[in-house]
Amino acid sequence: MLLALVGPSLVLVSLVVLPGLDADAPAGAYQRLRAALGSPLGALAAFAVLSLIFFHTFHRICHGLADLHVPVSHRVAGWLCYGMASGLSLLAGAWLLGL
Amino acid sequence: MRRPWQPRQTPLWWWRHPAYRRYMLREATAVPLLLYALCLLYGLYALGRGEVAFQDWLLWMASPPLQVLQGIALLAALGHAWTWFQLLPKILVLYTPGGQVPAAWLRWGSVGLAVFCWTALPALAWHWLAGSAV
Numbered sequence: 001m002l003l004a005l006v007g008p009s010l011v012l013v014s015l016v017v018l019p020g021l022d023a024d025a026p027a028g029a030y031q032r033l034r035a036a037l038g039s040p041l042g043a044l045a046a047f048a049v050l051s052l053i054f055f056h057t058f059h060r061i062c063h064g065l066a067d068l069h070v071p072v073s074h075r076v077a078g079w080l081c082y083g084m085a086s087g088l089s090l091l092a093g094a095w096l097l098g099l
Numbered sequence: 100m101r102r103p104w105q106p107r108q109t110p111l112w113w114w115r116h117p118a119y120r121r122y123m124l125r126e127a128t129a130v131p132l133l134l135y136a137l138c139l140l141y142g143l144y145a146l147g148r149g150e151v152a153f154q155d156w157l158l159w160m161a162s163p164p165l166q167v168l169q170g171i172a173l174l175a176a177l178g179h180a181w182t183w184f185q186l187l188p189k190i191l192v193l194y195t196p197g198g199q200v201p202a203a204w205l206r207w208g209s210v211g212l213a214v215f216c217w218t219a220l221p222a223l224a225w226h227w228l229a230g231s232a233v
Binding site (some may be wrong): 001007014015018032054061091092096 | 108109110113125126127128129130132133135136137142143144146147150153154157159160161166169171172173176177178179180183184187192209212213216217220221224225228229230
C-alpha cells in the first residue's frame, strides 16, 4: 500500500520535478537535499523508502523465478534475493549515515 | 507409501491464458522499479560525493535512456498500484456498526488517496527544491 502511494510520486519527482528546476536551482536543491537527508528523520525516511522498494521488488523477483521454473532451488533464490535486498539497504544506510 | 501426484508444468505455462499473462506482467513490473531504485541509490552516492557529482547525476538522470527507464518505471508503478487497489477490498474487509464497508468505497477511496499523494508529493518537492516557501 505504502509503495503504491510513494512509488509513482518518487518517479514523478525525478522524472518531472528535478529536470524542471531552473538552471541555478540545482545548487540550492543540492544543499536542501543534503541537509534534509543528513537529518535523522530525513535519513530514516529515505532509508525506509529505499529498503521498502528493494525488499518489495526482490521479493517479487524471487517468486517470479519460481513461477518461471528457473532451475534454482527456492532456498538459494531466497538467499540471493533477500541477501541482495539486505545488502543494498545496508549500502543505502551507510551512505545516508555518511552525509 | 505412494508419492503425492505432482502435475508437470512447463516454464511457459503463463502464456496459455490472458489472466496468467497479466499476472506475469504484473510481477515483471518489479524489474524496472528495481532498476529505478538502483538509480536512486546511485544518486544518494553522488549526493555524498559533492555538488559536482550530484549535478552529474542530475544530468545522467535527464539523459534520454534514463528518461525512458523512468517512464517505464512510472508506468510499472502506476500499473502495480492500480491492480493493488483492485485487490484491496478482497484483502481488507472493514466492518462498521451498520455493516460491511462496500468494496467500491474502499477501492475508490484508496484510488483517491493515491491520486492525492501522486500530485501533492511532487508539488511539495517542486516548491521545496525550487526554493519557494511552502
